[in-house]
Amino acid sequence: MQWQRRHGRKGLPWQGSRDPYRVWLSEVMLQQTQVAAVIPYYERFLEKFPTVAALAAASEDEVLRLWSGLGYYARGRNLHAAAKIVSKTGFPKTSEQIAELPGVGRSTAAAIAAFAFGERAAILDGNVKRVLARHAGIAGFPGDKKVEAKLWTLAESLLPKKGIETYTQALMDLGATLCTKGKPRCDACPVSRTCVARKKGLTGELPAPRPKKAVPSKSTTWLVLRHAGRILLERRPSPGIWGGLWSFPETNGRDVAQDCRNLGLDVGSMRKLDPIGHSFTHFRLTIHPVLCDVKQPTSRIEAPGRLWVELADASEAATPAPVRKLLQTFTRRFA
Numbered sequence: 001m002q003w004q005r006r007h008g009r010k011g012l013p014w015q016g017s018r019d020p021y022r023v024w025l026s027e028v029m030l031q032q033t034q035v036a037a038v039i040p041y042y043e044r045f046l047e048k049f050p051t052v053a054a055l056a057a058a059s060e061d062e063v064l065r066l067w068s069g070l071g072y073y074a075r076g077r078n079l080h081a082a083a084k085i086v087s088k089t090g091f092p093k094t095s096e097q098i099a100e101l102p103g104v105g106r107s108t109a110a111a112i113a114a115f116a117f118g119e120r121a122a123i124l125d126g127n128v129k130r131v132l133a134r135h136a137g138i139a140g141f142p143g144d145k146k147v148e149a150k151l152w153t154l155a156e157s158l159l160p161k162k163g164i165e166t167y168t169q170a171l172m173d174l175g176a177t178l179c180t181k182g183k184p185r186c187d188a189c190p191v192s193r194t195c196v197a198r199k200k201g202l203t204g205e206l207p208a209p210r211p212k213k214a215v216p217s218k219s220t221t222w223l224v225l226r227h228a229g230r231i232l233l234e235r236r237p238s239p240g241i242w243g244g245l246w247s248f249p250e251t252n253g254r255d256v257a258q259d260c261r262n263l264g265l266d267v268g269s270m271r272k273l274d275p276i277g278h279s280f281t282h283f284r285l286t287i288h289p290v291l292c293d294v295k296q297p298t299s300r301i302e303a304p305g306r307l308w309v310e311l312a313d314a315s316e317a318a319t320p321a322p323v324r325k326l327l328q329t330f331t332r333r334f335a
Helices: 002-007 020-029 035-048 052-057 060-067 074-089 106-117 126-136 145-157 164-178 196-200 256-262 321-334
Strands: 217-227 230-235 266-272 276-279 284-296 306-310
Touching (some): 052 074, 126 145, 217 321, 284 321
């Protein structure tokens, strides 16, 4: 805690506030995302939705449009769903109650409760798991249930009687700035003297990495349908990958011309664009976009969940990163 006061991260836009909405928003955005990437999204989000009530009143499309590019879109959908609950019932005051909100797990709930309400609750995010595993010399992959149980017990036993906010921030800062995955700065660490991993030369082995599994590869074809300066976008089903976001119609790519006819479209020229690779947690996706010039759209294509969008406006829609990247490239090369 002394180290944190002197050397910890300061001046982050969500620090120094006990507003549970602001704390909650930051903690959700910081899940599996680095601070530098979160800051601009956090600031834009607060500008658009300064209160829980404002967020609850927004459409899912508005929320996902601001979330676009931050990844892990279920977080945005859950945040929106939770805002609707909180706007009616008020913000829960304990970590146990906060954990009942959509998209909030035990560690995130504890962090919110500690920073917003001063609750003496233990956190255990990825950075903290690494700090505690190294310091106590706990072997094994932290995602394993038995290893995780040991870490939770340790995290709870170390809680200070006072200053929970500073202590919680100190753990986060240690993992983010000193006890990093590669090349930990043990020389600057305030607890290196008692660290088992440092004493035994195990900082490179602890914590154990996730057991390797073959990452499957998948592929899909996108129909980039163009007519009179407009692009056809299709809303993806929710839940699912990119659920609720706007993308291009998908097909297996075996017969693109027939797929277009199935949509009720008369297509003239077709051109294959460069493939796009995108990695998810559990698989890799290769996307094969095909640019199709539509001669004359029919009313059949105007189904719910499909929109013809002006090319200049399409990049502002709630789209996943590969769609936005393709739209930007498309605008430069083919508009």
